[in-house]
Amino acid sequence: MNILLLGSGGREHAIAWKIAQSKKLSNLYIAPGNAGTAKCGKNIDLSISDFEQIKDFVLENKITMLIVGPEVPLVEGIHDYFLQDNSLKRVSVIGPQKEAAKLEGSKNFAKEFMKKFNIPTASYKTFDKNSLNQGLKFLESINPPYVLKADGLAAGKGVIICNKIEEAKFELTQMLKDSKFGKASEKVVIEEFLDGIELSVFVLTDGKSYKILPSAKDYKRIGEGDTGLNTGGMGSISPVPFAEEDFMRKIEERIIKPTIDGLNSENISYKGFIFFGLINVKNEPFVIEYNVRMGDPEAESVIPRIKSDIVDLFEGVANSNISEKTIEIDPRFAAAVMLVSEGYPGSYQKGKVISGLEKKIDCLVFHAGTIFDQSDDQTKTNGGRIIAITSFADSMPKALENSYKNAEIIDFEGKYYRKDLGFDLF
Numbered sequence: 001m002n003i004l005l006l007g008s009g010g011r012e013h014a015i016a017w018k019i020a021q022s023k024k025l026s027n028l029y030i031a032p033g034n035a036g037t038a039k040c041g042k043n044i045d046l047s048i049s050d051f052e053q054i055k056d057f058v059l060e061n062k063i064t065m066l067i068v069g070p071e072v073p074l075v076e077g078i079h080d081y082f083l084q085d086n087s088l089k090r091v092s093v094i095g096p097q098k099e100a101a102k103l104e105g106s107k108n109f110a111k112e113f114m115k116k117f118n119i120p121t122a123s124y125k126t127f128d129k130n131s132l133n134q135g136l137k138f139l140e141s142i143n144p145p146y147v148l149k150a151d152g153l154a155a156g157k158g159v160i161i162c163n164k165i166e167e168a169k170f171e172l173t174q175m176l177k178d179s180k181f182g183k184a185s186e187k188v189v190i191e192e193f194l195d196g197i198e199l200s201v202f203v204l205t206d207g208k209s210y211k212i213l214p215s216a217k218d219y220k221r222i223g224e225g226d227t228g229l230n231t232g233g234m235g236s237i238s239p240v241p242f243a244e245e246d247f248m249r250k251i252e253e254r255i256i257k258p259t260i261d262g263l264n265s266e267n268i269s270y271k272g273f274i275f276f277g278l279i280n281v282k283n284e285p286f287v288i289e290y291n292v293r294m295g296d297p298e299a300e301s302v303i304p305r306i307k308s309d310i311v312d313l314f315e316g317v318a319n320s321n322i323s324e325k326t327i328e329i330d331p332r333f334a335a336a337v338m339l340v341s342e343g344y345p346g347s348y349q350k351g352k353v354i355s356g357l358e359k360k361i362d363c364l365v366f367h368a369g370t371i372f373d374q375s376d377d378q379t380k381t382n383g384g385r386i387i388a389i390t391s392f393a394d395s396m397p398k399a400l401e402n403s404y405k406n407a408e409i410i411d412f413e414g415k416y417y418r419k420d421l422g423f424d425l426f
């Protein structure tokens with residue numbers, strides 16, 4: 001089978017690495033990919049939002065499966081585009097259609113969906129430009145901290161949490177009146193603050209049945225002790241120690257099943273990953289957000305723990321028989337430590353030579369922002385997040401220890417990483 005994978009991050013390297021091990025694979029192409037994915041298949045210089053260009057490539061290279069890594073092409077309707085085109089119809093697309101992708105593309109849609117199907121989540125109200133005054137009044141009627149969410153996609157920056165009422169009012173006004181996040185903040189969801197510990201749970205679904213993938217926890221803040229600015233993610237661990245059988249059963253019964261049933265009762269087809277961003281409040285799970293793809297950097301600790309052939313699972317998604325597939329999981333702990341560029345998530349330099357890659361010990365290296373420079377045969381930094389180092393062990397501290405050992409070995413000018421992953425779980 002010829003497969004095209006869209007994306008260029010650590011998540012896509014982890015998925016590409018896993019696909020490359022499948023017996024069912026003939027050729028793997030990654031668009032646009034990075035220096036790591038180039039070792040799993042062939043990188044192709046395509047824009048992930050240029051559907052026409054993708055179509056031409058798919059037809060020329062007899063691609064029969066398209067796997068969409070990031071959310072943007074899904075929210076823009078790439079799956080629908082394939083279904084509506086006679087020459088592309090036969091291609092299996094892993095990733096939901098536009099309507100289902102609203103679970104991530106519109107916070108208001110996701111909240112309405114959860115409310116309708118009694119899925120536990122923070123209580124909320126939605127406002128737009130015309131109801132700004134009611135929004136300001138609503139803020140006065142609730143207790144801090146105030147959680148404000150831009151309705152649309154805002155590259156992970158659309159959530160603002162304020163402790164002071166003046167600040168919350170200012171931000172709400174900025175979002176609704178001054179288009180702080182452009183179109184994404186035409187609507188704003190104001191929701192109850194939930195106090196607890198977050199985790200990520202994923203399923204792979206054909207829309208009717210599903211397989212639950214290993215749980216994970218990512219570390220979003222740049223600073224140790226979860227301080228400082230939000231990033232794309234500074235690392236992840238899997239499984240989450242507190243997500244034991246009982247808690248996972250609650251998640252499945254109260255969240256996963258009602259989500260799948262809800263999609264069905266709304267006649268919304270769904271093929272792909274569902275990422276449940278959850279929070280554990282006194283041992284009760286609540287949904288913070290849905291994403292319609294794998295997490296990054298969760299993928300870098302979750303995907304390597306899947307022992308089964310991932311292409312076989314993807315076929316189960318495409319052919320609506322995932323219930324007949326089995327999924328085998330490596331019981332060991334996995335820890336992914338992200339190396340980032342100095343200055344990230346603010347401005348940073350690119351083009352720094354990465355050394356020590358060939359000296360890694362007992363770990364997997366997943367590239368994120370890297371590029372292979374053919375002019376001098378060197379792998380160089382090409383973004384904020386550079387490399388995720390994933391190790392396995394029979395305990396989380398041991399897995400982390402090995403990733404940290406390798407984080408010293410792999411080097412580039414301005415390298416930074418958090419040394420306290422898992423601190424909140426021990």
Ligand code: AMP
Nearest residue numbers: 122147159191192193194195277288289
């Ligand atoms: P989201 O983009 O919806 O995942 O929100 C980004 C981050 O904001 C989450 O990962 C949480 O840390 C935090 N957050 C979002 N909603 C809430 C909430 N209702 N209560 C507490 N924290 C929240």
Ligand code: GLY
Nearest residue numbers: 218233295296297
């Ligand atoms: N790690 C969070 C995300 O992928 O959105």
